[in-house]
Amino acid sequence: MPIPLPTVRRLSLYLREAEGLLQSGERTVSSSDLADLLAVTDAQVRRDLGYLGVRGRPGIGYRLAGLIGRLRTALGVDRSRNVAIVGAGRIGRALMAYPRFPDRGFRVVAVFDTDPRLVGKRLEGHVIQPLEDLESVIDEASIEMGIIAVPESVAEDVARRLAACGVRGLLNFAPCRLDVDTAVVDVDLTSSLEELAWAIAEEEDTP
């Protein structure tokens, strides 16, 4: 049976918490422990883990080691993946140095920009390469994922080029829809703030 997307999003959080627990010396975790940590129900946790075929032990819970391994495989982070960042502006730079990416096996191995003042420079430990070299570098470095951190005006063009040279997934920070047939996950900072503004406005009306 296919894993529902809402479940996938929680799996990532289960993984985060499970690793934290393992770190702090725990060996097992129950569905209600995890539920409390994430503010969901225990039935939800059991159902979610059920999709993965993870088996817990009645009276005990789930073995952390096995759980973490299974979560990693299901999420596709059981191995390293090479990532390219396109756009070395402020967002691109923040992502180049984001320590949790390498922690999870996401290796930033190439960074591109068009700005001649940036190209060739070393930023956050990465030498910025010219956008013209996108195709050749991507091929060579066997890059599977791309992060789009360019202005909206060129985002779709960049997305097409990445898709065309075999990049399998795009994380899109540009505020527009990318019409490509590669997997895309959007991170729209304005939308997130608007969702928050809605939540605030909402509770003003219904106090």
Add this chain to the structure above:
Amino acid sequence: MPIPLPTVRRLSLYLREAEGLLQSGERTVSSSDLADLLAVTDAQVRRDLGYLGVRGRPGIGYRLAGLIGRLRTALGVDRSRNVAIVGAGRIGRALMAYPRFPDRGFRVVAVFDTDPRLVGKRLEGHVIQPLEDLESVIDEASIEMGIIAVPESVAEDVARRLAACGVRGLLNFAPCRLDVDTAVVDVDLTSSLEELAWAIAEEEDTP
């Protein structure tokens, strides 16, 4: 009837597209136009706009001016809101300069950090203030929203302090759950990349 959360998230995208259309000289838009732009169904668009009480005209569509106004009110972005950023690291700095925030009425009016090398300095047009001054500055500047861009270890503490001095909503970039009773929207970059990794792994299995 309450607006479902998935609808709220789309409302933000409708607003983005509607403003783009108005800019490019359109006066009206049909549900199927919007549907094509966002890759959803036209029925979905009509249902979503129905929640807002927006009325379209059969044969014509929705008047953009009215639609935009109604979307703004529903999302709570019909006026400016003051925002504080806590944490002047790379993510904090990217957000300080993010041009779409002021475009949508989100005004960054205060930035805090603990690092003595940063405090007092001007970054991206903002003078970094010491975290000790959080409470006094927030009160004075009537700040409604907070952006948490600090390390996980202090995120919850910062969240509590913000909530305690009346901040109504938090946009959380720290990779942990914030257990406060203020509205929180999480932006977890690792989770987003993991969702993408899953999508890629998924289609490897079912090609």
Add this chain to the structure above:
DNA sequence: TAGTGTGAAGTCTTTCACAGCA
């Protein structure tokens, strides 16, 4: 005629509730 608004149906997701196991 091109497009809305909306009951009703369908699908997807969550929760309940409880038998069963270590």
Add this chain to the structure above:
DNA sequence: TGCTGTGAAAGACTTCACACTA
């Protein structure tokens, strides 16, 4: 006893389909 696994029920969201209308 404490916790899992899961049918069945409930609930949330989406789509269908069509009467209606400017």
